Amino acid sequence: MNKIKHLLHSYSEWIKAVLAPLGPWGMLAFAAVDGSFMGLPLDAIFVGYVYHDRSRFWLYILLGATGSALGSIVLYVIGYTGGEVLLRKRLSPERFEKIHASFDKHEFWALMFPAMLPPPTPFKIVVLAAAAFEMRFTHFLLAIFAGRFVRFLIEALLTLAFGPQIVGLVGGLFRHHLKWILAGVALLAVVWLIWWRRRKPAANSTNKNAAEEDDPALRSKQTLIS
Template identity: 60%
Template sequence: MDAIKHILSRYTAFLWALLKPLGAWGVFAIAALDGGFVGLPMDPIVASYVYTDRARFLLYVFMAAAGSSLGSLVIYAIGYEGGEELLRKRIAPERFAKIHAAFDKHPFWALMFPAMLPPPTPFKLFVLAAAVSEMSFVRFLLAVFSGRVVRFLALAVLTLKFGPDVVRLTGDLFRRHYYWGLVAVLVGLMVWLVIRRKKRKTVESTEASK
């Protein structure tokens, strides 16, 4: 395990040295590659940019979210052209049915929620599922971008407060307590949705009474 961590650390350092001169476009490029092809150490790279250029942390957050959104279009295109068979090969029938039902009922949230979460969340499977369910192009981009903004903004805030080592600490914690983390995020999202719905009803009732 230590050997694997050492290899990943050196790989991340190599990517950081390669991308650092590119500035915000380096974040965009690695996010696009991560979203559309192989998984790359996105969190350490984004954290490094944020920590070394604290004044522009929001720029790195949005560039990472934009790159990830555009990169995901590669997976979206594959899924749209016949990804159902590929998706069925990768997950159990029961899980396929649950994911498909989620996209039928709440397509935006079914994609935004996993987009918010760090690895080991199988985000590309949800991108495939979105394409298989024929989610609209605009809604797809908005869902991925919104979820990625939440994810990278949280990462940036933690990095500014605790330093870049927070990536390793939170990553280990999330992997050890993956399902509890999912439950916590899901509960928070549900509470936010309930509050939002109540506010909307209050506004509608106020306007109706005028």
């Protein structure tokens, strides 16, 4: 285990050395490559940038989210042209239909939530699915940007408050308890949707009553009736 950690640390340090000449733009380039086809230690690199340049953590959040969205265009093209065939080969029929149904109901959230979660979330599978199910391109980019923005914001705040090691601890929790965490996220999403749907009719009713009170004609009509 220690040997694996040492190898990952050495790999991350080598990547940092390669990206160093690019300055902050290295975060954009690294996130774009990670979002396209290669699985890279994105969180470790992002945390390194934030920890060593605290005053510009907002810049790294924006660059990381933008790079991830731009890099995912490669997977969008692949998924749009032949993603369904690829997904059917890699996923069971039940899993394929479940993902398809989630995009039919709430395509934006079906992509944004996985974009927020760290590995081992099968994010690239979800990206391919979004393209295969013909998600609108602008919504596709916005969902990935929003999800990554939230993820990097949380990681940056944790790093600034507790140091870079806290992100590794949280990542370990995800790796060992992914199913429970996903179940919790799904439960929160359902609760939020129920609250939002109940709130909408109530808000419409309130607005309607306010409009009636402000309408002189309606007030005079109600007075005559009474």
